[in-house]
Structures are given as structure tokens and as C-alpha cells.
Amino acid sequence: MNSIMQMMPELRRHQENAQKLMQLRDQLVGLGVPAELRDNDSTLMVPRPEPGLPLWVVIEYAGTFYAWDDNRQRHPVFDAQGAALVLVAAIGDRR
DSSP states (O other), X not given: OOHHHHHHHHHHHHHHHHHHHHHHHHHHHHXXXXXXXXXXXXXXXXXXSSSSOOEEEEEETTTTEEEETTTTEEEETTOHHHHHHHHXXXXXXXX
């Protein structure tokens, strides 16, 4: 198997994870939170309304969970809307 063929599963996984983060970003933007994709679409930055460090959301556990807060908080990726609501509460936004 050549190196390009070996990279295909990893590329597909990256694209699937990026799509999941885009779905979450779209939900957050719909709630008025200016979230944005970073690091080659592998991380979602969720800023706080007050000065402070943003939350960084990644895809973990074989693509099944959004994870943030050093992986102490997570939410299933099949529920982007629910994850967005949990993140709004986590950043202390009063929307």
C-alpha cells in the first residue's frame, strides 16, 4: 500500500471531525456566540463574553464526543444544538 493510500483514513477522519465542529460552530453562531474554527479545522475556539481565556473544543473518543475544559467536559456529537447550549452555559453567557 502506498503512502497516499495509508493517509486516506486519517484524512477522512479529519474531514468528518471538521464537519462536526462546523455544525457546532453554526449552532453557537446562531445563538450569538462568535465561535471560530482554528488549527486546520481541528479545534473550535469559543470566546468568553468577559475577558478571559476561551474554551477550546475538540473531537474526542473516536469521533463521538465534543470535548473541552481539558477533556473534563464532553457532549455527544450527534447533538450539536445541545452541546452549543451547554457551552453557552459554560462560558457564562447570559443569552
